[in-house]
Amino acid sequence: MSSDETTLGTSFSRPARQERSQQSFNRLLDAAFALVSETGSTAVTLADVVKRAGVSTGVVYSRVKSKDDLLRALLTREMDLMDAEAERTLNSYVSVQANFPGFVVRMVELLVEHLRVTAERTRVAIQIGYADPVAAAIGHASYQRTERLFTARLLERRDDITHEDPELAAARAFVIVYSVVARHLGLHGERVTSPLWEWNELIEDLSTMVMHYLWGNDAGAGALAVHRSREGR
Numbered sequence: 001m002s003s004d005e006t007t008l009g010t011s012f013s014r015p016a017r018q019e020r021s022q023q024s025f026n027r028l029l030d031a032a033f034a035l036v037s038e039t040g041s042t043a044v045t046l047a048d049v050v051k052r053a054g055v056s057t058g059v060v061y062s063r064v065k066s067k068d069d070l071l072r073a074l075l076t077r078e079m080d081l082m083d084a085e086a087e088r089t090l091n092s093y094v095s096v097q098a099n100f101p102g103f104v105v106r107m108v109e110l111l112v113e114h115l116r117v118t119a120e121r122t123r124v125a126i127q128i129g130y131a132d133p134v135a136a137a138i139g140h141a142s143y144q145r146t147e148r149l150f151t152a153r154l155l156e157r158r159d160d161i162t163h164e165d166p167e168l169a170a171a172r173a174f175v176i177v178y179s180v181v182a183r184h185l186g187l188h189g190e191r192v193t194s195p196l197w198e199w200n201e202l203i204e205d206l207s208t209m210v211m212h213y214l215w216g217n218d219a220g221a222g223a224l225a226v227h228r229s230r231e232g233r
Helices: 019-039 046-053 057-063 067-090 100-117 119-130 133-160 166-185 196-215 219-231
Strands: none
Touching: 019 046, 019 057, 019 067, 019 119, 046 057, 046 067, 067 100, 067 119, 067 133, 100 119, 100 133, 100 166, 100 196, 119 133, 119 166, 133 166, 166 196
């Protein structure tokens, strides 16, 4: 991630005394991100990060106490950026005139888009969290914020949800989409590269599953089929 995207200060790092110091620290964070992303592991040393960033060792210890704190500061920065992306994407305008199946399809599309755009950040977050429960909690909090955004959007159409527990249904819909897309993207392991037509099919299948769950019966899938025929899909 580019160092000019943020100049975030975190509780895991001492505040910068001047802009030049912050720029050097951003380069450290960028280098740490790149190394974890490339190796798929947090088994990198501070020396590796310093060399990659092209800064002095003194820059590290003037801002953080350890590699763990450096990675936590990195994760905090990346999760803040991911949260901002989720806000932009999931709060995108969807016409209030859209029928419910069309609304569901669009929300599934937006969530899939968000997960694809932020996949690299998520992989890095997962790797950092594997070895550090503090970091894992930071990542999980971001996951929960995205879940709340998505479920809140679905619940804008609460009156169209016939499931006996709309809140539970909306939350489960998020889990359904996230779990399948995470597997497709290989967020927790081997990456799976998919051509566009596979993504289109995946979105259709996920929309069908979500509609079925929100309506609690086969009527959801039937309504979605009618919507697609009208849209020429």
